[in-house]
Amino acid sequence: MRPPIDSGTVLITGASSGIGREIARQLARRARTIVLVARRVERMEELREELHARNPTLGVVVERCDLSHPEEVDSLLDSLHRHLVQVDVLVNNAGLGDYSLYEEESWSRIHQMLQVNVTAPVLLAHRLLRRMVERGRGGILNISSGGARVFVPGLAVYTGTKRFLDGFTEALRLELLGTGVVVTQVAPGPVETEFSEVAGTQEQQERAPSWLRISAAQCASEALEGFERAVPLVYPGFAYRWMMRLSSLVPRPVMRAGGLVAARKLRHDTSLLEPGHPDARLGERLLLAGGPDGH
Template sequence: METRKTALITGGASGLGYELVLLFAKDNYGLVLVDIDSDKLLETKKEIESTYQVPVQIMAKDLSQVNISEEIVSELGETQIDALVNNAGFGAFGAFHEVDWERQEQMLNLHVMTTTHLTKLILDGMVKRGSGMILNLSSLAAFQPGPLMSLYYATKGYILSFSEAIANELKGTGVTVTALCPGPTKTSFQQVVSSASSENKITFNMANAKDVAAYGYKAMKKGKSVAIPGGLNKILGTLPRFVPRNMATQIVRRIQEKNREE
């Protein structure tokens, strides 16, 4: 009898993470879901277990906290993780010197430290077993600087670079790493970016979370190192290679200012 595989998904209670949870559940994966929203976690657990008859373990954790990855892995005990999805993330709109430092520090901890540390802690077992998949949520923002969301763009750039590098290191080990780089996607992200409802309401080229999740899931299973859903996004991702960096930066600045005005 084949042993059921297990996937650990951060930010799995809503949005893109939730859509990825459904895809793993359909493939009969056991699930470990980590999210800051304990109520949504419980709702998701009940829904998945009743619909797909797969075991779901939930952990209500603030993934922006220092050393939270060690706490998660400790609570996993002997549970073997066959797929890791580092999905949790958020944005903060505004000039770097004006945005609250506590919020910026949380973003750095979540996008950089937690993503990196959790990957490192889970990856060791995968390499020893000779199998495993990691999906890291980057963004189309990773391909250029982003005035007025400077740390978000920078940290997503880090996730992309980090993922591509270790994907190369892991060739031949049976373990793959995929960076999913979606453009604007209809999730709760737009509400979290800023407390001002008028800010960053991007509607142009807006993707559906279900479609983005399906694209990323398929790319992960194929072992692709970088996955950019949408033809227009693929073109936009290459633009910084063909225009001066200061021009690309200025274009992003204008887009951000326009979104703020709408």
């Protein structure tokens, strides 16, 4: 069973940069219509021109939407319904995170992450899935994170939301077997996007060996390849894929011990910052996977 990408309508959240933008580029010659969803309209308009250059017959719909506000998600879907846009494939790519000690987080940041990483993909799937099942064809591609499978001090809320997406996707996939709707989860590791720069996690990203890092284009390509084969879980990148498979054999206490080292370093580094230092509140650095809109 394959998701109806060819000559279908694909909705991509977080489409203005990073993995979302690359998925749009790679689907430009195949899809009938691509719906780009993000906050940065300028970037999406530029991408629309690029996609039209690749495929002049492609329909490209640009929808500005702040996914941290469920009412805007509802408005987006209502707008598509009014314009008779029938979504065949949903790509939940947008994601937010924040690198900080948890007690330093503001509730507004935490709430924003929960809305974008949990509420938005669940709401979109709920509103679109029934019609996919009725038609007997459809697809949902959820871009999660390798962080859902490990312990990452400093990203407690982010990894927590990705663990939710992991469990949600796995259970949903089982429910939909035999319905014609394909569900795949992608759990990337170090991908060369704006993620670390905006997050303030460049140091951690740079410490990752070069053989472990991949480009956003490679990540998108492997994600789509796995999706078309109806693979339940995709780890993009050969070295990273084997590292994650082996990590599943590591006992939980050992993983905790490794996480404890990182946690102590984070707390120590934070305590050294003087009040008023630009980084004194790490939580003020918003982590947006691939920028303000997606991975």
